[in-house]
Amino acid sequence: MIVSMKAPTKVYHMSGCKYAKRIKQENSAGLKKAWAEAEGYRPCRWCCTSMDGRYSTERKKAEKLLEENGLVIDKLSGMLYIRSDIGCWKLVYSRGNDEFLLFHRNRADGITPIENVEDVPYHRQMDSFKHHSILAACQYIIKHDAAKKIIAMDYRKLPQRTRKEKKYYKKAERKERRKNILRIDDLFRQIESESGMKKYSIC
Numbered sequence: 001m002i003v004s005m006k007a008p009t010k011v012y013h014m015s016g017c018k019y020a021k022r023i024k025q026e027n028s029a030g031l032k033k034a035w036a037e038a039e040g041y042r043p044c045r046w047c048c049t050s051m052d053g054r055y056s057t058e059r060k061k062a063e064k065l066l067e068e069n070g071l072v073i074d075k076l077s078g079m080l081y082i083r084s085d086i087g088c089w090k091l092v093y094s095r096g097n098d099e100f101l102l103f104h105r106n107r108a109d110g111i112t113p114i115e116n117v118e119d120v121p122y123h124r125q126m127d128s129f130k131h132h133s134i135l136a137a138c139q140y141i142i143k144h145d146a147a148k149k150i151i152a153m154d155y156r157k158l159p160q161r162t163r164k165e166k167k168y169y170k171k172a173e174r175k176e177r178r179k180n181i182l183r184i185d186d187l188f189r190q191i192e193s194e195s196g197m198k199k200y201s202i203c
Contacts, residue, residue, distance in 0.1 A: 001036045005029050012036040016057040017047035043098075051078050051093040058134040065135065069142045074114050081117045082138065084145045086152075088112045090122050091137055099130040100137050 001012035002020040006027040013020035020028075031039070046053035055062075055075055066073050071084045080091035090103040103122035125144075131137040150157050155172040159165045 012041040
């Protein structure tokens with residue numbers, strides 16, 4: 001966090017905040033958030049406690065990262081919508097906890113037009129936990145969508161380096177097994193249905 005050592009009001013800012021940029025270099029100091037608060041500094045109402053401020057602070061980095069990975073981001077009604085060719089995400093800022101919560105809609109056939117982002121209900125993405133920056137949420141979304149694309153081709157190509165990746169692999173494996181069982185059940189039902197029709201036609 002950036003603070004001014006000379007200002008009468010003790011406020012800390014994120015590094016990209018428009019108000020932090022106004023602090024003279026000789027008066028500026030960088031502190032960890034916990035240290036700043038221990039010294040009596042309070043969060044900037046612009047960059048630390050509002051979606052508008054957080055987005056303006058992180059916007060360039062977030063847009064660049066998403067564009068490099070084929071995703072787009074827009075702000076609408078105080079929320080951020082991040083869209084890819086296989087999914088649509090809603091990022092909600094919880095001011096009280098100073099964190100971002102992720103909501104996801106399962107299917108998208110190409111990038112969803114911004115005017116249609118609320119046509120389908122969302123569910124809370126529980127395995128993403130809490131993100132304290134927009135950039136961290138974007139990084140999670142990129143990894144999630146990349147994994148979904150791998151699963152669509154062959155889940156066995158998913159990485160299994162970390163504990164979390166191994167857990168995700170097992171989940172994809174169980175899901176694929178259930179799908180295969182359902183395919184077999186459907187096949188048997190179809191065979192039984194066709195067999196019944198043939199018997200009926202013979203009679």
